[in-house]
Amino acid sequence: MFNIFKLAARNLFRYKRRTLLTSMLITLGVVSVLLFISVSGSFKALMVGQITDSMLGHIQIHKKGYLASIDSLPLNRNLTGKQIDKVVQILAAEDAVEAYSMRIKLGAMFSNFTETTNIRLNAVTPADEMKTAPLLADRILEGEKENLINPGEILIPELIAKGMKVKIDDGIVLVANNKDGSVNGQNFMVRGILEGISGPGGRDGMIHIDDAKALLRINATEVSEIAIRLKDIDQLPAVFASLQEKLGSMKNQQGMPVFEVHTWEKISPFFNIAKMIDLMTFFIKIMLVAIVLVSIMNVMIMAVYERINEIGTISAIGTLPNKIMGLFVVEGFLMGVLGTTVGTAISLISIAIMNATQISFDFGRQTGLLLSPTIGAADVILVVVIVIVIAVLASLQPAWKAAKMDPITALKHV
């Protein structure tokens, strides 16, 4: 086998320029794919991190049917105290859960005493919320970030702050309907301006959960959603499945499911962008396959054509057809290995340079996000294996042709 490799390597160096050009083409393909995977992966991870860590959490639990009517923020679909206890008990048993936050979501009239507008609000327990959405405080553009929010304070979205000309420490009034239809109002002081981000809830204001209960005249324990943060996002499928199994099986007296469990993917439209990135990565891999297939096949067809006489000679002196085939397949294999080795090295160096130069980008209203491309060993191995397998496959047809060549015809070839 070593002899076949030695002879194949010598044959590749026989046409140095052609081998170099083909290997460069494969290298270019490998570099494109690995850089795209690393940059898009970094972008995806960053955006998923932004969305989950500054707003959604990784998993949310609602009362069955809440999400379908979330646009109207229904107060009659809140989780009750007994249901909350059940969820808390289950979450306490999940090691993968880092934190969770109870939220009351409500709509209200927002008045600065001269103008009135609608506002959507999240009412939270600050300590729990900061553990569940650790980047939330970073969204506070103006005002105190520590402790997030106290009773009597409101964080207002920046669009409302601009539109209503409201500043820090201004007094405002929130008027809301409770679930029975009665109206209640309460004064708040503007504690901070909250940056708007893409996705559901990205332009909501925030108040303390005790204020929400007072405003909505909720006496019992009651929340709209429970947002959960996991220790490791990679555990999402397993934890989701576990919660789905435990909570999804719970039925009310009418035999209907009580809870609904959703991952951030189901809730955020960014998941579709993430899926598109995955799709683009797939198509770029297909392009890489095409590049390798066409270039190697072209080179190997040429190699067989140019060496017909030589194939006749080695066949005449007794080289078995499978060894002749092996010789050409190994040439394709070595070209694939050469291209991927150089391509992988260039990609890893480029990724290191990109990290060192700290490239930033804007996404929606968020600016200056730092791109830190990384690539997993599994991705690198997958691309390397794809290229080498395709290189071997592309060599098979020309190699088969060489192995099947009639030695007399081959020896006559000029």
Add this chain to the structure above:
Amino acid sequence: MSVVVAEQLVKTYVTGDIKVEAIRGVDFSIEPASFVSFIGPSGSGKTTLLNMIGCLDPPTAGQLQVVGQDITSLSRQDAARFRGEHIGFVFQDFNLIPVLTVFENVEYPLQMVQNWPKEKRKNRVMEMLDAVGMSDQAHKYPSQISGGQKQRVAVARALVTNAKLVLADEPTANLDKETANMVIDLMKQMRDEFKTTFIFSTHDPRIVDNVEITFALDDGTLHRREKSAGGDHV
């Protein structure tokens, strides 16, 4: 025992409706350590006959035994094995592998065809290169040596496996007179030293003058001429 025995050997090529009888029922036998040539005009069938003896082209009919084995119905794989084991080839254009050195070209059949161990292989290759006077050129590539030297290397490659039979198709056609004579002398010397049978297909009178038996092919039929002290006998 004869090295080659042919009985009623026929080779017919069929192209569409056209049938061409290249060899028409010939009988001949060749003894070990002979120096034999097939001569005849172009298209007379001498290369066809050489190809059949070399297991490169199966006969259409008849019997053909080479080194005691009936080769008329060998599979492609078995024919390749048989060639690798028993037959050496010397070509008109030398047909050395350009990416291998002189040493590696001679080593090729031992390494890629017969799988000899490294040390034994090395000794055998050097022995053959010594025999053909090319041991001092062992490290050179074919592009760095002359035509005559290439043919010497080709002879060494043909003999390195202890082949019983060497088939040489116009081995001197691309050589000048002096070099051709040297190559013919070398092959004769090799025949004497290793008791190998050499069969030529040739137009070259220098080879014909040197062989002991000549088979003249004319339109697919064969006529044997044996050289004796008194001249040729038909």
